[in-house]
Amino acid sequence: MEQSAIQTDICIVGAGPVGLFAVFEAGLLKMRCHLVDALPQVGGQLSEIYPKKPIYDIPGYPSVLAGELVDKLMEQIAPFKPGFTLGERVEALARQADDSFVVTTSEGTQIACKVVVIAGGLGCFEPRKPAVGNLEKFEGKGVSYMVLDPEKYRDQKVVLAGGGDSALDWAIFLSDVASELSLVHRNNTFRGAPESAEKVFDLAKAGKLNLLLESEVTQISGNGHLQTVTVTNKQKEIQELNTDAFIPLFGLTPKLGPIAEWGLSIDKNAIEVDTFDYSTGVPGVFAIGDINTYPGKLKLILCGFHEAALMAQSAFTFVYPDQKLSFKYTTVNGVNAF
Amino acid sequence: MMDESFVSIEAEDLNGRKAHFEVPKGMGLSLMEVLKGEDFPILATCGGMALCATCHVQVLQGYDQLPEASDDELDMLESLPVLTDTSRLSCQLKIDAMHLPNLQVKVLGEDNS
Numbered sequence: 001m002e003q004s005a006i007q008t009d010i011c012i013v014g015a016g017p018v019g020l021f022a023v024f025e026a027g028l029l030k031m032r033c034h035l036v037d038a039l040p041q042v043g044g045q046l047s048e049i050y051p052k053k054p055i056y057d058i059p060g061y062p063s064v065l066a067g068e069l070v071d072k073l074m075e076q077i078a079p080f081k082p083g084f085t086l087g088e089r090v091e092a093l094a095r096q097a098d099d100s101f102v103v104t105t106s107e108g109t110q111i112a113c114k115v116v117v118i119a120g121g122l123g124c125f126e127p128r129k130p131a132v133g134n135l136e137k138f139e140g141k142g143v144s145y146m147v148l149d150p151e152k153y154r155d156q157k158v159v160l161a162g163g164g165d166s167a168l169d170w171a172i173f174l175s176d177v178a179s180e181l182s183l184v185h186r187n188n189t190f191r192g193a194p195e196s197a198e199k200v201f202d203l204a205k206a207g208k209l210n211l212l213l214e215s216e217v218t219q220i221s222g223n224g225h226l227q228t229v230t231v232t233n234k235q236k237e238i239q240e241l242n243t244d245a246f247i248p249l250f251g252l253t254p255k256l257g258p259i260a261e262w263g264l265s266i267d268k269n270a271i272e273v274d275t276f277d278y279s280t281g282v283p284g285v286f287a288i289g290d291i292n293t294y295p296g297k298l299k300l301i302l303c304g305f306h307e308a309a310l311m312a313q314s315a316f317t318f319v320y321p322d323q324k325l326s327f328k329y330t331t332v333n334g335v336n337a338f
Numbered sequence: 339m340m341d342e343s344f345v346s347i348e349a350e351d352l353n354g355r356k357a358h359f360e361v362p363k364g365m366g367l368s369l370m371e372v373l374k375g376e377d378f379p380i381l382a383t384c385g386g387m388a389l390c391a392t393c394h395v396q397v398l399q400g401y402d403q404l405p406e407a408s409d410d411e412l413d414m415l416e417s418l419p420v421l422t423d424t425s426r427l428s429c430q431l432k433i434d435a436m437h438l439p440n441l442q443v444k445v446l447g448e449d450n451s
Contacts, residue, residue, distance in 0.1 A: 268381075
């Protein structure tokens with residue numbers, strides 16, 4: 001473990017509503033929390049997918065906008081000064097000699113903690129991969145699913161596939177960067193932003209983009225590195241394109257991600273827990289909210305809040321093994337800020 | 339005369355296994371919810387928000403009689419690597435709005451394996 005690791009009591013994986021509320025329940029028991037989320041902002045689905053949608057089953061709120069609930073939760077947990085690592089995905093969980101943990105993110109950030117709480121919701125959003133033979137063999141060798149650094153494609157031959165906004169936007173951007181650019185799309189129209197679609201058609205007319213409509217990439221090949229992409233059109237006519245890079249852009253879909261490799265018991269893409277305290281089979285690791293499963297599980301924010309409260313009681317025994325926990329109401333004890 | 343209070347559904351999973359359900363109307367269920375309720379292998383990760391497309395089905399019979407897809411559903415379908423001319427998201431297909439005796443679908447999304 002590096003000296004620069006963030007030190008905390010509980011590392012919460014996922015900063016959705018349930019992960020946020022877990023900070024409050026932990027804080028009441030004097031446990032500090034650090035949250036990690038793959039998304040660049042807190043709130044999980046509520047912020048990313050439906051911030052303006054009303055939620056009707058939060059007790060005490062006949063109706064609350066998802067984004068507003070996130071704001072209120074942030075206000076509620078502020079006294080407990082949680083730390084945040086956003087825009088980074090958790091990759092590895094390592095048990096230390098003293099039974100504590102080190103969680104490592106995709107960017108190499110390390111969080112040293114006594115307890116890990118997985119509140120990962122649907123999981124993290126990963127690129128959807130088309131069913132093209134050999135695709136995974138060329139990942140990192142010409143095939144990528146997102147454009148991280150467009151300069152990488154300077155003076156390269158590039159084939160894009162897809163018809164959504166990101167395919168259109170990157171086609172426009174890369175037309176000035178790549179030496180040869182092709183866009184392969186299944187239909188002859190685009191559902192993306194009309195002005196982007198228009199621009200793509202203009203680029204094709206100007207000869208800056210090879211637009212292959214009513215076509216799909218059916219095969220890729222190469223010798224170590226990707227060299228050829230095979231495109232088949234509706235009439236079953238086949239053409240081969242020499243290329244340096246193939247970038248399929250078919251949106252994102254939620255996956256459990258690296259958590260699936262942490263040795264936890266997984267059933268139907270969810271983590272099995274004991275309803276006594278929402279512990280997993282690994283001591284010191286808990287799972288709460290939409291990511292867990294147990295008999296009678298309901299994927300409700302409301303239920304996740306309850307799970308967070310019970311989890312905190314057991315987490316206390318890992319953080320303060322020598323202390324006895326006495327239960328106190330907030331009405332009696334108040335909220336004692338850190 | 340057809341019985342308007344039920345829809346007869348035949349579904350085929352990713353392994354080609356077929357199952358048949360008589361689904362009553364008036365329960366407010368989507369096709370995805372019916373399939374999940376029957377423990378039919380279909381993932382439906384997002385729970386019905388037209389978000390993950392793991393409940394993507396190809397409609398083999400009854401496509402033309404289904405209510406039209408919303409923009410959200412069409413946008414999601416458009417983004418998929420695999421799409422057929424009769425593709426729908428089963429979470430967006432409300433049983434109560436179906437005016438057809440038989441619906442036949444084949445899962446193209448993902449199952450739990």
